[in-house]
Amino acid sequence: MTLPPQLAELVEEFSDVGPKDRLQLLLELSQELPELPERYADAADTMEQVHECQSPLFLAVEVEPEGDRAVHLFFSAPREAPTTRGFASIMHTGLDGEPAAEVLAVPDDFYTALGLAQAVSPLRLRGMVAMLARIKNQVRSATAA
Amino acid sequence: MALPNDTDPKLAEYAHPERLVTTEWLAQNLGADGLVVVESDEDVLLYDTGHIPGAVKVDWHTELNDPVTRDYVDGQGFAELCGERGISRDTTVVFYGDRNNWWATYALWVFSLFGHPDVRILDGGRAKWVAEGREMTTDQTKPSPVEYPVVERDDATIRAFKDDVLAHLGRVGRGGALVDVRSPGEYSGELLHMPDYPQEGAVRGGHIPGAASVPWARAAAEDATFKPRSDLEAIYQQEQGLSADDDVVAYCRIGERSSHTWFVLTHLLGFGRVRNYDGSWTEWGNSVRVPIAQGSERGSA
Numbered sequence: 001m002t003l004p005p006q007l008a009e010l011v012e013e014f015s016d017v018g019p020k021d022r023l024q025l026l027l028e029l030s031q032e033l034p035e036l037p038e039r040y041a042d043a044a045d046t047m048e049q050v051h052e053c054q055s056p057l058f059l060a061v062e063v064e065p066e067g068d069r070a071v072h073l074f075f076s077a078p079r080e081a082p083t084t085r086g087f088a089s090i091m092h093t094g095l096d097g098e099p100a101a102e103v104l105a106v107p108d109d110f111y112t113a114l115g116l117a118q119a120v121s122p123l124r125l126r127g128m129v130a131m132l133a134r135i136k137n138q139v140r141s142a143t144a145a
Numbered sequence: 146m147a148l149p150n151d152t153d154p155k156l157a158e159y160a161h162p163e164r165l166v167t168t169e170w171l172a173q174n175l176g177a178d179g180l181v182v183v184e185s186d187e188d189v190l191l192y193d194t195g196h197i198p199g200a201v202k203v204d205w206h207t208e209l210n211d212p213v214t215r216d217y218v219d220g221q222g223f224a225e226l227c228g229e230r231g232i233s234r235d236t237t238v239v240f241y242g243d244r245n246n247w248w249a250t251y252a253l254w255v256f257s258l259f260g261h262p263d264v265r266i267l268d269g270g271r272a273k274w275v276a277e278g279r280e281m282t283t284d285q286t287k288p289s290p291v292e293y294p295v296v297e298r299d300d301a302t303i304r305a306f307k308d309d310v311l312a313h314l315g316r317v318g319r320g321g322a323l324v325d326v327r328s329p330g331e332y333s334g335e336l337l338h339m340p341d342y343p344q345e346g347a348v349r350g351g352h353i354p355g356a357a358s359v360p361w362a363r364a365a366a367e368d369a370t371f372k373p374r375s376d377l378e379a380i381y382q383q384e385q386g387l388s389a390d391d392d393v394v395a396y397c398r399i400g401e402r403s404s405h406t407w408f409v410l411t412h413l414l415g416f417g418r419v420r421n422y423d424g425s426w427t428e429w430g431n432s433v434r435v436p437i438a439q440g441s442e443r444g445s446a
Binding site for chain 1: 187188189190191193194206207210212243399
């Protein structure tokens with residue numbers, strides 16, 4: 001499985017520790033999710049909602065018009081939803097700034113390597129699967145245009 | 146040694162006021178002997194971002210459910226879960242959580258499967274406690290372990306299985322009732338296939354024939370507390386025609402939102418026989434040859 005370097009590093013950090021520490025890592029990541037830039041602050045309606053998440057999560061994807069079409073990700077999720085924020089933060093840390101082709105090449109089941117199923121439960125992980133699918137869809141339509 | 150009941154006048158209207166406490170009561174009683182406060186959230190990390198001082202966490206996915214079989218923990222597992230958290234059989238347990246107390250009522254329901262005597266809900270849950278600016282902490286709670294007896298789970302009284310629901314179908318409207326507490330879109334069957342994102346939950350959409358559609362949130366007020374008894378009676382009894390003597394089965398998608406309604410019917414309105422079908426739509430909507438109704442009408446089997 002070839003992952004973008006930051007994402008590969010995250011996967012390694014998660015798989016190196018036990019279930020309890022994985023939750024701690026996810027909690028720390030949830031606190032590191034960047035704030036929305038101002039241009040999205042009042043424009044929640046231009047963002048896509050990830051309905052599969054158990055808590056409201058909004059997502060925006062920007063793809064640079066030139067070069068290797070680097071992808072930029074923006075997320076909005078409430079403070080009361082740290083798990084969802086943690087998943088978003090994994091996406092942000094792992095994929096933000098990566099070329100479109102790299103993002104599209106991330107295996108849809110990469111999350112299994114994080115070993116979160118036991119700590120978080122498989123049902124909750126569905127939100128992360130959906131997040132990646134929606135990111136890829138947006139990248140695909142942006143690069144097809 | 147149970148703690149005194151909350152004598153708040155709003156609670157006093159309910160059929161079983163001893164099953165609820167107000168935020169004020171809890172603030173006054175925090176730290177009392179014989180009281181354990183349990184936070185049960187949808188979000189597995191929320192407790193760790195800050196919780197009511199002294200509260201312990203119970204996670205429904207990873208702790209109340211059996212990790213392998215789709216079922217709840219057994220008597221041994223439950224005894225360990227309680228013992229580790231300093232809960233003994235005579236402890237007063239107050240549950241609170243996120244999302245209008247869905248998971249708090251779910252945890253209370255699971256505790257009730259084991260017949261834990263004194264279980265209560267914090268009216269308004271985590272949201273109200275936080276909104277009132279009451280104390281929260283990230284200090285780790287370190288309960289002293291206690292002995293909890295191994296009690297066999299009672300799956301007959303407040304829990305329904307698929308076969309129970311099948312047998313129940315013919316009784317709907319004749320002393321029996323079914324309550325679907327999901328959103329109107331899930332009830333009608335429209336909400337199943339979102340473009341490009343096949344919903345993994347069920348292969349068929351719709352509801353169990355004869356089920357009344359009463360989304361769980363109708364029982365909740367803006368501040369996440371339960372609506373006053375008269376409002377609840379207007380919804381469940383006057384509007385939906387349910388009666389406190391009915392044999393009621395409530396369901397949703399996996400049994401969590403229906404725990405909220407189970408709590409409302411059982412403890413707030415005093416219905417005598419209410420079962421939560423925890424298999425819910427993720428079982429029914431995937432089962433071969435069970436009857437399903439689509440659209441906004443109840444239908445019949």
